[in-house]
Amino acid sequence: MQLTKETLRKIEEVIPRYPEKRSAALMVIHLVQDELGSISNETCVWIAEKLDLQPINIQELITFYPMLRQTPWGKTHVRVCRTLPCALRGSYATCQKLESKLGVKEGHVRDDGEYSLEFMECLADCGEGPVVMVDEETYENIDEKEAEKLADLLLKDKLEKSTEFTSYEDALVSAPVKIRKISPRKRK
Amino acid sequence: MIKKKTPRERRIILKHADDPNYSNRIQCYQREGGYKMLSRALKMKPEEIGEEVLKSGVRGRGGAGFPAGMKWKFLDRKSGKPIYLICNADESEPGTFKDRQIIYKDPHQLIEGMMIAAYAIQAKQAFIYIRAEFFEGARILEQAIDEAKKKAFCGNDILGSGYSCDLVVHRGAGAYICGEETGLIESLEGKRPNPRIKPPYFPAVLGLYQCPTIVNNVETLCNVKHIMEMGGDEFAKIGKPNNTGTRIWCVSGQVRNPGYFEFECGALTLGEMIFDVCGGLMPGRSLKAVIPGGSSAKVLRADERFSGKLKDGTEFDWGIEDIPLDFDGPMAAGSMSGSGGIIVMDDTVDVVQAMANINAFYAHESCGQCTPCREGCLWMRKITKRMCAGDAREEDADLLLSVANQIEGRTICAFGEAAAWPTQSFVSKFRDDFIEKAKTGKPEAKEPLQLI
Ligand SMILES: Cc1cc2nc3c(=O)[nH]c(=O)nc-3n(C[C@H](O)[C@H](O)[C@H](O)COP(=O)(O)O)c2cc1C
Ligand code: SF4
Numbered sequence: 001m002q003l004t005k006e007t008l009r010k011i012e013e014v015i016p017r018y019p020e021k022r023s024a025a026l027m028v029i030h031l032v033q034d035e036l037g038s039i040s041n042e043t044c045v046w047i048a049e050k051l052d053l054q055p056i057n058i059q060e061l062i063t064f065y066p067m068l069r070q071t072p073w074g075k076t077h078v079r080v081c082r083t084l085p086c087a088l089r090g091s092y093a094t095c096q097k098l099e100s101k102l103g104v105k106e107g108h109v110r111d112d113g114e115y116s117l118e119f120m121e122c123l124a125d126c127g128e129g130p131v132v133m134v135d136e137e138t139y140e141n142i143d144e145k146e147a148e149k150l151a152d153l154l155l156k157d158k159l160e161k162s163t164e165f166t167s168y169e170d171a172l173v174s175a176p177v178k179i180r181k182i183s184p185r186k187r188k
Numbered sequence: 189m190i191k192k193k194t195p196r197e198r199r200i201i202l203k204h205a206d207d208p209n210y211s212n213r214i215q216c217y218q219r220e221g222g223y224k225m226l227s228r229a230l231k232m233k234p235e236e237i238g239e240e241v242l243k244s245g246v247r248g249r250g251g252a253g254f255p256a257g258m259k260w261k262f263l264d265r266k267s268g269k270p271i272y273l274i275c276n277a278d279e280s281e282p283g284t285f286k287d288r289q290i291i292y293k294d295p296h297q298l299i300e301g302m303m304i305a306a307y308a309i310q311a312k313q314a315f316i317y318i319r320a321e322f323f324e325g326a327r328i329l330e331q332a333i334d335e336a337k338k339k340a341f342c343g344n345d346i347l348g349s350g351y352s353c354d355l356v357v358h359r360g361a362g363a364y365i366c367g368e369e370t371g372l373i374e375s376l377e378g379k380r381p382n383p384r385i386k387p388p389y390f391p392a393v394l395g396l397y398q399c400p401t402i403v404n405n406v407e408t409l410c411n412v413k414h415i416m417e418m419g420g421d422e423f424a425k426i427g428k429p430n431n432t433g434t435r436i437w438c439v440s441g442q443v444r445n446p447g448y449f450e451f452e453c454g455a456l457t458l459g460e461m462i463f464d465v466c467g468g469l470m471p472g473r474s475l476k477a478v479i480p481g482g483s484s485a486k487v488l489r490a491d492e493r494f495s496g497k498l499k500d501g502t503e504f505d506w507g508i509e510d511i512p513l514d515f516d517g518p519m520a521a522g523s524m525s526g527s528g529g530i531i532v533m534d535d536t537v538d539v540v541q542a543m544a545n546i547n548a549f550y551a552h553e554s555c556g557q558c559t560p561c562r563e564g565c566l567w568m569r570k571i572t573k574r575m576c577a578g579d580a581r582e583e584d585a586d587l588l589l590s591v592a593n594q595i596e597g598r599t600i601c602a603f604g605e606a607a608a609w610p611t612q613s614f615v616s617k618f619r620d621d622f623i624e625k626a627k628t629g630k631p632e633a634k635e636p637l638q639l640i
């Protein structure tokens with residue numbers, strides 16, 4: 001397991017924020033997963049040692065929380081909201097459209113590792129459903145038709161620069177903080 | 189999404205959020221007078237702040253509507269243990285998207301509210317527990333905290349007052365149960381978010397690290413700042429008695445213009461919200477049902493009558509459109525205003541499918557500690573899913589009710605009720621639709637909208 005200096009630095013910075021080391025577990029796992037894409041058994045042991053815990057204390061988190069992973073998602077991970085308000089505006093059709101366009105079944109990673117697709121529970125943006133997240137960006141009102149266009153742009157790697165789709169994050173009045181728009185493992 | 193204020197709204201919390209000349213940076217917040225209240229508050233006695241919050245009557249905006257001032261009073265100060273403040277920014281109740289607007293667009297308001305609250309309860313440290321799907325939200329908060337620290341609005345020796353309180357952003361990892369306050373605390377301790385057995389009923393007695401802890405929602409904590417600016421008595425004049433202040437309502441589902449809207453409590457009815465503020469239903473549709481307070485609240489049927497006596501003795505006889513939007517209105521109608529998430533369904537909705545969708549949510553999110561909840565939610569999902577797959581039986585309605593009734597009141601946390609209430613209300617109020625499913629044998633072809 002190899003982590004960049006930057007990640008190691010952030011880990012050292014996060015741990016002392018808490019009165020008890022164990023509290024830092026989720027934040028440390030996030031930092032590691034952001035870089036490696038998932039948490040292997042070996043990584044679990046490493047994190048546990050870092051926090052003076054047993055590996056099972058980390059394992060039990062990885063296996064509980066929906067967003068923690070034992071195997072990585074694809075290079076681009078697409079999330080679609082499944083819950084009632086979004087479903088009432090057509091999110092099931094959105095998800096099916098993305099399945100066919102991206103060539104990957106919901107809950108899976110495409111064979112070449114490029115894309116993965118996940119049906120999520122409420123993403124707290126229900127007024128603008130169906131809500132689709134591409135990596136860390138939130139796209140609103142993505143019905144079946146919009147999903148087709150969005151997927152086309154995504155497949156051509158033109159989504160980020162397109163003027164047709166502006167994410168919730170990009171629409172904010174201020175310049176977004178975006179330290180890391182593309183996850184580091186993609187940059188490599 | 190930027191949502192401009194609609195004419196009748198009274199925006200206090202969202203006053204600046206959607207202003208094109210306003211950003212989430214500290215310069216904007218200070219330009220509008222931000223952090224002045226904090227500096228005044230630090231010159232007051234902590235108990236005085238608590239008194240104002242109590243006088244304001246402000247009720248928690250996270251779901252249960254418990255008076256914040258009263259909760260603060262429960263704090264165990266005798267033990268001498270450190271006190272913690274936690275902001276619940278997990279926002280995961282389906283239909284709710286108000287805290288998001290505050291976090292992304294006006295984070296400093298939350299930080300100022302939190303620091304005033306932290307000083308009032310003399311917290312040693314404060315945390316913001318934010319759901320992990322708010323990737324950018326967490327970064328915005330971290331940036332805002334950095335900005336605030338540089339100007340001594342939080343951290344060490346705040347504004348030279350001698351009071352210090354660090355503020356830390358903690359990210360969840362996609363589990364709804366982390367919104368339940370004791371689950372949240374377990375999660376913050378680095379464990380699985382299994383909610384704790386009650387008593388103690390309030391983390392104010394035993395919370396984070398077995399120390400007295402206050403957990404408040406994002407919107408509640410923002411209100412603290414405004415209460416202090418106005419004074420508790422003035423704040424109490426906004427809205428209605430026992431329903432003070434404004435509320436941010438989130439409308440989703442099948443209306444023309446969904447969105448978030450801040451109104452004084454009780455300023456409008458459910459009908460006015462749906463038909464005036466949100467522009468009504470799609471052309472040619474009629475109202476079928478409304479869930480008034482996030483998916484955990486009991487569903488209201490469009491043609492139901494609600495009658496009874498309010499707490500103050502006045503009698504009421506309402507149709508669904510007459511229900512006042514405050515804390516007590518939806519409660520009087522047998523449901524609750526919960527987190528303020530209003531989900532609208534029109535006549536194209538197959539209620540059995542809607543039920544199946546909701547059940548899938550709860551089956552996915554149960555933490556699994558209590559057998560009735562873990563197994564019950566799973567069975568409710570299985571039964572409704574089977575019904576939608578064309579294999580409904582006439583006895584399913586009663587079966588669903590019996591499963592739901594065996595969850596309610598038999599679990600460690602209120603998730604049990606949150607999962608049972610939708611089923612109980614859907615099945616009893618739309619019994620005919622559930623029976624019909626069994627008779628027609630097949631999923632109705634007229635319904636192209638897939639919900640499960
Ligand atoms: C299953 C469940 C989920 C909850 N989810 C949230 C949530 O996402 N956000 C929130 O603020 N409160 C949530 N709550 C309510 C919290 O437990 C707690 O009452 C609230 O944060 C207290 O803050 P308030 O008094 O300011 O409302 C949830 C409660 C339950 C039982
Ligand atoms: S009621 Fe459900 S969510 Fe709550 S503790 Fe029990 S199993 Fe967990």
Ligand code: FES
Nearest residue numbers: 081086123125126
């Ligand atoms: S239901 Fe999709 S964001 Fe809430």
